[in-house]
Amino acid sequence: MRTRLGVVGTGVIGGSFALAARNAGIVEQVLGFDAEQGVCERALALGVVDRCVTSIEELVAGTDLVLVAVPVAVTADCVRECLDAGAKFVMEAGSVKGEVLEALGTLADNKFVSVHPIAGSDQSGPEAARADMFQERLVVVMDKGSEVLKREAGALWCACGATCTEMESGLHDRLLAVTSHLPHLLAFCYMNVVAQADTESLKPLVGPGFRDFTRIARADAVVWQNIFAANRAELTAQVERFQTELEKLRAAIDHPEVMRESLRAASDKLDVLR
Amino acid sequence: MRTRLGVVGTGVIGGSFALAARNAGIVEQVLGFDAEQGVCERALALGVVDRCVTSIEELVAGTDLVLVAVPVAVTADCVRECLDAGAKFVMEAGSVKGEVLEALGTLADNKFVSVHPIAGSDQSGPEAARADMFQERLVVVMDKGSEVLKREAGALWCACGATCTEMESGLHDRLLAVTSHLPHLLAFCYMNVVAQADTESLKPLVGPGFRDFTRIARADAVVWQNIFAANRAELTAQVERFQTELEKLRAAIDHPEVMRESLRAASDKLDVLR
Numbered sequence: 001m002r003t004r005l006g007v008v009g010t011g012v013i014g015g016s017f018a019l020a021a022r023n024a025g026i027v028e029q030v031l032g033f034d035a036e037q038g039v040c041e042r043a044l045a046l047g048v049v050d051r052c053v054t055s056i057e058e059l060v061a062g063t064d065l066v067l068v069a070v071p072v073a074v075t076a077d078c079v080r081e082c083l084d085a086g087a088k089f090v091m092e093a094g095s096v097k098g099e100v101l102e103a104l105g106t107l108a109d110n111k112f113v114s115v116h117p118i119a120g121s122d123q124s125g126p127e128a129a130r131a132d133m134f135q136e137r138l139v140v141v142m143d144k145g146s147e148v149l150k151r152e153a154g155a156l157w158c159a160c161g162a163t164c165t166e167m168e169s170g171l172h173d174r175l176l177a178v179t180s181h182l183p184h185l186l187a188f189c190y191m192n193v194v195a196q197a198d199t200e201s202l203k204p205l206v207g208p209g210f211r212d213f214t215r216i217a218r219a220d221a222v223v224w225q226n227i228f229a230a231n232r233a234e235l236t237a238q239v240e241r242f243q244t245e246l247e248k249l250r251a252a253i254d255h256p257e258v259m260r261e262s263l264r265a266a267s268d269k270l271d272v273l274r
Numbered sequence: 275m276r277t278r279l280g281v282v283g284t285g286v287i288g289g290s291f292a293l294a295a296r297n298a299g300i301v302e303q304v305l306g307f308d309a310e311q312g313v314c315e316r317a318l319a320l321g322v323v324d325r326c327v328t329s330i331e332e333l334v335a336g337t338d339l340v341l342v343a344v345p346v347a348v349t350a351d352c353v354r355e356c357l358d359a360g361a362k363f364v365m366e367a368g369s370v371k372g373e374v375l376e377a378l379g380t381l382a383d384n385k386f387v388s389v390h391p392i393a394g395s396d397q398s399g400p401e402a403a404r405a406d407m408f409q410e411r412l413v414v415v416m417d418k419g420s421e422v423l424k425r426e427a428g429a430l431w432c433a434c435g436a437t438c439t440e441m442e443s444g445l446h447d448r449l450l451a452v453t454s455h456l457p458h459l460l461a462f463c464y465m466n467v468v469a470q471a472d473t474e475s476l477k478p479l480v481g482p483g484f485r486d487f488t489r490i491a492r493a494d495a496v497v498w499q500n501i502f503a504a505n506r507a508e509l510t511a512q513v514e515r516f517q518t519e520l521e522k523l524r525a526a527i528d529h530p531e532v533m534r535e536s537l538r539a540a541s542d543k544l545d546v547l548r
Binding site: 235 | 394482512539
């Protein structure tokens with residue numbers, strides 16, 4: 001039984017896993033490390049971690065399970081550092097997989113599992129961490145690595161209230177480009193259009209539709225720049241599809257029948273997915 | 275005191291006003307008329323209206339205040355029919371104003387007020403009507419028409435829990451193109467991209483971000499085709515801005531600094547608006 005958890009990146013995902021795992025009784029102590037030391041100190045003050053350490057070596061030495069929850073661009077390096085320091089079991093919880101797993105190669109196959117909890121918050125930092133973040137959420141476990149470790153990883157997330165499914169990383173990145181990365185890019189893009197209008201005039205006219213549509217544009221800029229870049233091929237393909245569809249819809253503004261058909265098709269698809 | 279309300283279009287907005295006005299004690303009886311008689315019968319069964327009539331003439335004869343809440347393309351005709359039938363006070367509650375007010379000209383200035391309650395639902399029909407729909411919501415009263423009637427209209431909506439503001443219809447349409455019409459078009463468009471992927475694979479990966487982002491794409495296809503067409507000039511201008519911004523963001527996927535700056539600017543603007 002691994003009872004000492006190390007979290008690299010004490011933000012919303014790392015912090016939530018720390019809270020959830022302790023709540024579930026599967027870890028007794030949580031050590032935190034964050035590239036921004038102030039973030040770990042805030043996590044400590046909030047009771048999200050029990051102690052902050054100042055290096056990955058120190059974190060690995062004091063724990064028997066490490067979760068890496070940092071921006072995608074630095075994930076592979078962080079995982080490698082943990083393994084080099086002697087970690088026996090490392091998980092990473094990023095949103096894009098292909099690039100990270102390619103960078104790691106077969107180095108880590110018997111000590112490492114890559115997962116993606118389909119959960120999160122439009123707020124960032126340990127202040128947004130919640131013990132129930134993964135309740136009734138899906139955690140995708142990448143199909144790479146040892147069967148024993150993948151089962152162990154699945155059991156940990158299940159204990160935190162999630163259900164698990166296994167998936168190939170390329171398929172994961174392709175599907176997430178559609179369900180998550182594209183809508184985030186569109187929400188940010190929409191806000192850049194809104195920014196061109198007079199904010200004071202717009203403010204009273206903002207309704208619940210606007211609030212829901214734009215919520216994801218509050219997400220962390222660094223995290224999402226990382227995600228967009230790491231999944232550039234799949235995301236670009238989806239953006240191009242969107243551009244084609246948008247041009248069609250724009251042309252349909254003057255063609256009632258075409259527009260109605262298109263809007264109906266969109267709503268119908270939504271009924272299936274929500 | 276006007277105590278008998280007639281509602282033309284017994285869907286979510288007409289039905290909600292009927293419920294709210296009765297709840298507030300400002301009307302005693304509600305007559306309904308709907309081009310689709312079945313919709314009025316459902317409103318009757320739900321207690322949203324007290325009686326269904328089969329013509330606008332009959333509605334006007336039995337009431338002393340009429341709310342027109344129908345798709346934008348037929349709004350001006352409905353208002354004119356009410357006035358021709360002898361109505362003394364007609365309000366219309368559509369989402370686009372320029373085209374409707376232009377079609378009506380000065381015909382109605384002393385019997386008619388145009389308003390837009392910034393409220394609604396992603397569901398449609400009388401089933402989605404709620405007495406608290408306008409609580410703490412803004413109702414925009416167009417600046418056209420008699421001061422006395424505009425004050426009376428404002429008082430009615432205030433009694434339903436809303437606050438009112440007066441606005442010129444051109445400005446209204448320009449601002450709503452940004453805050454409401456563009457995001458609806460984008461949400462519908464996004465769903466048409468999603469529809470190209472394999473639904474069964476996507477379904478388990480859909481998270482709360484997706485759900486919030488797409489909620490407005492459940493809105494009624496006929497209502498929104500009408501809105502897009504009626505506000506075509508302003509909407510097209512906003513779509514073009516969006517296309518320009520999206521092309522910029524797509525190019526920025528490979529430029530981390532540019533992307534981060536753009537995402538940060540989007541989030542910052544959102545903090546001001548939400």
